Amino acid sequence: MRDYKVVVLGAGGVGKSSVTVQFVQGVYVESYDPTIEDSYRKQIEIDGRQCDLEILDTAGVAQFTAMRELYIKSGKGFLLVYSVTDENSLKELLALRDQVLRIKDLDSVPMVLIGNKCDLEEDRVLSIDDGLQVSQEWGMVPFYETSAMYKTNVDEAFVDVVRQIMRKEAELSEEKKQQKLQKQAEAGPDAPAGAAEAEPASQTVAEKRRSRQRLVATEGHKSKCCTIM
Amino acid sequence: MAAEQDVEVEDELARAQKRLRDLKSRISAQSKKNFVLERDVRYLDSRIALLIQNRMAADEQREVAQTLEGEVDPNKAGGVLLDERKMPIYANLFFLLQGEPRHIASLCRMVSLSEIDTLLQTVMFTLYGNQYESREEHLLLTMFQSVLSAQFEMTTEFGSLLRANTPVSRMMTTYTRRGPGQTYLKNVMADKINSLIEHKELNLEINPLKVYEQMLQQIQDDQGSLPEGLPKSVPPETAAANPDVQAIIAPRLTMLMDIANSVLTTIIQHLEMVPYGIRWICKQIRSLTRRKYPDVTDLAVCSLIGGFFFLRFINPAIVTPQAYMLVEGVPAKHPRRTLTLIAKMLQNLANKPTYSKEAYMMSLNPFVDMNKVRINQFLNDLCEVGDFYDTLELDQYMALSKKDLSINITLNELFNTHSLLMQHMHVLSPNDKHHLHVLLDELGSAPPQVPRNQNRAIDLPLYSRWETPIQDITTALMSENNVTQNDILYMETKAIFVHIIRSIPQLAEKRPINLPLIAERAATAKDSILVRKGIKVKEMLRELEELGVIDQKDDFRIMREEVIAELLHLGNLKEKVVEESASLESVYKTICDHNAYLRSQLEQYKAYLQNVRMNSGKDSSSSGVGVVSVGGKERKLAKSTSQGPYRFTHSQFEKEGIIVESNVPENRQVEPARDFASVLIILRISVIDVKTSTSRSRHQYLEHSSLRFCLKVVKSLFWRWISRSTTCWSG
Numbered sequence: 001m002r003d004y005k006v007v008v009l010g011a012g013g014v015g016k017s018s019v020t021v022q023f024v025q026g027v028y029v030e031s032y033d034p035t036i037e038d039s040y041r042k043q044i045e046i047d048g049r050q051c052d053l054e055i056l057d058t059a060g061v062a063q064f065t066a067m068r069e070l071y072i073k074s075g076k077g078f079l080l081v082y083s084v085t086d087e088n089s090l091k092e093l094l095a096l097r098d099q100v101l102r103i104k105d106l107d108s109v110p111m112v113l114i115g116n117k118c119d120l121e122e123d124r125v126l127s128i129d130d131g132l133q134v135s136q137e138w139g140m141v142p143f144y145e146t147s148a149m150y151k152t153n154v155d156e157a158f159v160d161v162v163r164q165i166m167r168k169e170a171e172l173s174e175e176k177k178q179q180k181l182q183k184q185a186e187a188g189p190d191a192p193a194g195a196a197e198a199e200p201a202s203q204t205v206a207e208k209r210r211s212r213q214r215l216v217a218t219e220g221h222k223s224k225c226c227t228i229m
Numbered sequence: 230m231a232a233e234q235d236v237e238v239e240d241e242l243a244r245a246q247k248r249l250r251d252l253k254s255r256i257s258a259q260s261k262k263n264f265v266l267e268r269d270v271r272y273l274d275s276r277i278a279l280l281i282q283n284r285m286a287a288d289e290q291r292e293v294a295q296t297l298e299g300e301v302d303p304n305k306a307g308g309v310l311l312d313e314r315k316m317p318i319y320a321n322l323f324f325l326l327q328g329e330p331r332h333i334a335s336l337c338r339m340v341s342l343s344e345i346d347t348l349l350q351t352v353m354f355t356l357y358g359n360q361y362e363s364r365e366e367h368l369l370l371t372m373f374q375s376v377l378s379a380q381f382e383m384t385t386e387f388g389s390l391l392r393a394n395t396p397v398s399r400m401m402t403t404y405t406r407r408g409p410g411q412t413y414l415k416n417v418m419a420d421k422i423n424s425l426i427e428h429k430e431l432n433l434e435i436n437p438l439k440v441y442e443q444m445l446q447q448i449q450d451d452q453g454s455l456p457e458g459l460p461k462s463v464p465p466e467t468a469a470a471n472p473d474v475q476a477i478i479a480p481r482l483t484m485l486m487d488i489a490n491s492v493l494t495t496i497i498q499h500l501e502m503v504p505y506g507i508r509w510i511c512k513q514i515r516s517l518t519r520r521k522y523p524d525v526t527d528l529a530v531c532s533l534i535g536g537f538f539f540l541r542f543i544n545p546a547i548v549t550p551q552a553y554m555l556v557e558g559v560p561a562k563h564p565r566r567t568l569t570l571i572a573k574m575l576q577n578l579a580n581k582p583t584y585s586k587e588a589y590m591m592s593l594n595p596f597v598d599m600n601k602v603r604i605n606q607f608l609n610d611l612c613e614v615g616d617f618y619d620t621l622e623l624d625q626y627m628a629l630s631k632k633d634l635s636i637n638i639t640l641n642e643l644f645n646t647h648s649l650l651m652q653h654m655h656v657l658s659p660n661d662k663h664h665l666h667v668l669l670d671e672l673g674s675a676p677p678q679v680p681r682n683q684n685r686a687i688d689l690p691l692y693s694r695w696e697t698p699i700q701d702i703t704t705a706l707m708s709e710n711n712v713t714q715n716d717i718l719y720m721e722t723k724a725i726f727v728h729i730i731r732s733i734p735q736l737a738e739k740r741p742i743n744l745p746l747i748a749e750r751a752a753t754a755k756d757s758i759l760v761r762k763g764i765k766v767k768e769m770l771r772e773l774e775e776l777g778v779i780d781q782k783d784d785f786r787i788m789r790e791e792v793i794a795e796l797l798h799l800g801n802l803k804e805k806v807v808e809e810s811a812s813l814e815s816v817y818k819t820i821c822d823h824n825a826y827l828r829s830q831l832e833q834y835k836a837y838l839q840n841v842r843m844n845s846g847k848d849s850s851s852s853g854v855g856v857v858s859v860g861g862k863e864r865k866l867a868k869s870t871s872q873g874p875y876r877f878t879h880s881q882f883e884k885e886g887i888i889v890e891s892n893v894p895e896n897r898q899v900e901p902a903r904d905f906a907s908v909l910i911i912l913r914i915s916v917i918d919v920k921t922s923t924s925r926s927r928h929q930y931l932e933h934s935s936l937r938f939c940l941k942v943v944k945s946l947f948w949r950w951i952s953r954s955t956t957c958w959s960g
Contacts (some may be wrong), residue, residue, distance in 0.1 A: 007953050012398070016709075017586060021586055027584070029584050029586065030584075031582055031583050032585060033580055033582035033584070033586065034536070034540050034576065034580065035586075036569060036572050036573050036576055037569055037573070038547060038587050039436065039439075039587070040439055040587070041464075041465055043462075043464065050718060057586075061398075061540060061541065061545075062398065062402060063402055063540070063541050063542075063544075063545035064544075064545055064548060064549070066545070066548075066549035066551075066552040067548060067549055088342045091341075091342065091343065092342070154649070165299070171372050
């Protein structure tokens with residue numbers, strides 16, 4: 001069984017913990033209890049494979065941002081959560097994603113964009129299109145509107161990010177195999193330490209992924225929630 | 230007569246403050262210097278991050294170079310972008326902004342979250358930058374009050390009060406970063422935290438799953454294999470039920486509760502050291518909550534106060550003490566986890582959630598149960614400070630007589646504030662006769678932000694072209710668009726009652742006090758000022774009742790209680806000033822320490838960025854070291870690098886203890902460090918590591934052969950990288 005470290009990030013009060021606890025324990029936490037750092041485990045089967053998920057639920061309160069770097073380093077996949085009732089929470093995600101990419105030093109990292117509280121139609125200030133637009137700007141990062149209260153799209157979002165990690169790992173091991181072959185083929189006497197750049201290879205990986213992604217919009221049953229996979 | 234007495238009391242206060250003036254001005258100047266340094270450090274930090282990404286554009290690089298050239302010369306004629314004719318208008322404008330906090334308060338509610346950080350920095354460190362000057366501090370708090378009550382007005386349900394990242398939460402954060410807040414953390418928390426992180430190997434993990442895994446790892450390390458019946462991965466319940474796991478956790482729980490208890494005790498014992506402003510904000514939270522949600526329990530009010538004091542002030546410092554300069558370097562893994570657990574326990578105690586998200590945290594519930602009473606008492610005690618409205622009025626008088634009112638502000642701060650005011654002028658000051666409107670009209674549109682090297686700081690004298698009437702709180706706060714008039718009315722009514730009772734002390738001898746009676750007595754007194762106040766306050770009381778803020782049925786209970794509390798506090802107002810003088814000495818020291826720290830940080834950054842530049846310069850004049858070599862130099866080159874190249878892997882460095890923490894993405898850790906990005910990261914890490922050990926034995930550490938070795942490797946790799954990238958730099 002493989003370990004999958006997933007990190008939940010986002011501004012304060014958007015429902016990161018509610019989404020996480022709903023996914024892990026099937027409970028909706030109503031009271032507000034600001035998180036400093038919580039960690040959860042859950043075993044699920046995805047595509048016939050047993051997966052051991054380690055989920056790190058982080059602080060949204062701005063004062064704790066100094067801890068973020070460590071979380072991002074340890075995480076393999078990321079759920080970036082905003083609230084459809086809070087315009088600024090989506091804006092804050094833009095900087096967060098940049099931070100993830102910078103720390104990971106990669107063009108793409110397993111990630112989903114989540115617009116939570118989609119059941120609060122009356123308070124909604126961000127439309128599905130707002131989320132879609134960001135997802136497109138990010139190179140088609142999968143986007144889900146969720147409701148932690150009604151457990152809408154919660155499992156889907158988590159499963160999606162784990163699938164992305166799986167894909168990424170498969171690609172990486174494939175890449176390594178090929179690199180090894182290549183190295184064996186051209187094993188020169190003194191290959192300089194800084195000569196090989198991983199850049200071209202990872203670019204093709206990103207392209208491959210992009211072409212594989214497709215857009216599927218589905219209307220949720222009870223609430224108007226949108227899923228892009 | 231009574232009014233005169235009042236002035237006398239305040240005069241004594243003013244004298245005490247005069248004695249402090251010298252120290253205060255020194256602190257403020259130093260504080261300003263620190264702020265500038267801090268900005269430089271942050272700036273270089275972010276540039277280096279970009280450098281690591283190999284994404285620094287050529288012009289940005291030049292900009293960094295200019296930063297390194299040293300401080301911007303303020304006398305440089307070239308950079309004059311400020312229209313001198315506009316100076317007097319700016320002087321008027323900022324005088325107005327400083328003296329009437331309502332404009333900034335409204336502005337804070339209107340700007341976007343991305344704009345607010347810059348605005349708040351200008352407000353808290355420039356406009357009211359004199360952190361130990363009561364007038365500026367009080368004006369700032371008045372502004373705070375206004376934004377806070379607006380927030381209460383806008384929030385529809387109690388549960389979501391002060392939760393999300395809003396202007397108020399940003400203000401709270403920025404406010405706790407001012408000198409007094411940082412000094413408190415240093416004086417009260419630093420020792421405790423430092424004694425905790427000394428025990429690098431002390432593992433207090435209580436999450437059964439983690440403990441189980443660590444246990445298995447231990448067994449495997451000891452015996453080479455795992456015994457039957459201990460699967461590698463188990464559900465949380467199985468791990469928690471394992472007797473060995475339980476045996477490991479039990480003593481840890483006790484120890485954690487002991488530590489948390491002692492931290493809590495320290496905090497409670499140092500109640501009086503909590504800065505006045507932070508306590509006053511707590512008091513405002515309590516008072517606003519009680520008025521807006523009369524049915525909310527005392528417990529819920531406490532959790533709101535705790536939400537500010539612990540969540541936004543204390544706990545961040547516990548979890549990441551390095552970010553608050555309480556410790557040097559990042560704490561090791563185990564102590565870091567312990568600190569997080571302690572913060573979580575304090576958080577649980579202050580917030581008392583009904584649901585425990587992580588099951589294992591329930592084992593720590595005895596801590597919550599044991600301290601419930603204590604913490605609520607403490608949170609209420611926090612709020613027990615007096616208001617400053619009387620002092621503020623007097624300070625405003627003094628400010629008028631002062632000829633040398635000025636602020637030190639950078640051009641960009643000036644232009645940014647100007648531009649934000651222009652954007653929102655229609656709301657801030659719709660009337661074109663209004664002073665703010667007149668000034669903004671005269672100024673016209675704001676100049677664009679200037680490049681960093683031209684962003685000099687200027688001394689802007691503050692004065693008014695209009696005759697300034699002395700403002701009571703109402704004028705200071707009220708504005709056409711204000712949504713919080715009820716609150717202002719309430720505050721002023723309270724202030725007048727306090728004033729009346731202090732003038733005629735016998736009015737308060739009989740308890741419970743009778744507010745309408747007091748108003749009546751004042752209205753019929755001999756002193757004409759008192760008569761006016763009495764009549765005014767009677768009217769205000771009636772208005773407040775009509776608005777439903779207070780209720781005659783319970784004899785205006787809320788107002789009564791707050792007036793009494795205020796009277797109690799007034800007694801020790803002078804005492805506080807005396808105390809202040811004692812603590813200011815230590816404040817000054819803290820700030821100087823911080824300055825030294827920032828300087829060393831800056832020196833380090835400068836040193837290695839200088840290195841980057843030097844080497845890139847060398848390269849273009851073909852005397853470079855690296856791959857490109859010409860003719861006879863090749864041999865020389867080979868000689869000089871005879872000890873290299875070496876290839877080190879990330880894990881080797883880790884083993885050697887050279888890398889303590891690392892930024893290197895995991896997929897690169899497996900390979901030898903082969904590009905500049907990783908090299909620079911390693912370099913950074915080693916530098917940081919050296920830094921942390923400076924206090925003990927810097928020399929010894931530098932003698933450390935592996936480090937010297939490593940630096941050599943770093944150097945050679947570094948030059949190679951430089952030579953590869955010159956082309957893009959020169960272009």
